[in-house]
Amino acid sequence: MDESAWAKLKRAAVEARANAYAPYSGFAVGAAVLSKSGRVFTGCNVENASYGATICAERAALAAAVASGDRELLALVIVSGAKRPTPPCGICRQCLAEHGPTLAIRSHAGDAQADYELNSLFPEAFGRSHLD
Template identity: 45%
Template sequence: MSLKDAAHAVRENAHAPYSNFKVGAALRTPSGNVYVGCNVENVAYPEGTCAEAGAIAAMVAAGETELAEVYVVADSPDPVPPCGGCRQKLKEFGTGEVKVTMGTVEGLERETTIGDLLPGAFDADHMVRS
């Protein structure tokens, strides 16, 4: 199954009773494994989970910690980029060159990279003292 197909399929499982805005994400690791996630809303809005965060959690739970490619899909007029928090989460597990494809359910796609989504990203090197 392609990342696109996996993201579209998992999007249908999203729990979005408040916003009705379902998002699906699929990640591929260098091993070729694919992990998926969908947004899960909670009536206490800040307590929800983004699709990208869910897919990353599934990847880490399976024992992998490196991204090779990302696909995110939503039912919107234009492809929706990951939120700021998810951009940082993607950067935690992927290099700046990792491809991120954002798509709509109608098939419009936009490709970018983690580095372009989060220029000047905070990383572990910022915590090293000279």
């Protein structure tokens, strides 16, 4: 993926982060995914007083893509205010693996960035074939 495509995803994730609902952790996160059809979908973390009901930005973006009919994801950008770039959490890795097993991931925190591949972060993912 070229740098202009990554930059476009980053801008979308930054915009989404501005809408993060994180009154409990104060940890605002934005995410943007690029689907196989070329569309971009965004999400932010949405916390809840029942902490376990919280949804991460990455899964919110994934849900937006699927709700719009795009089920295959190629790339994900995460933007947070952490001291260093953050990879997706375990639950998000599981959800992302269903729709983008070879997903390219870039995470930003301030001026720092980190690149990951989902299949390296989450090898041997549990998937549909395990249900047979």
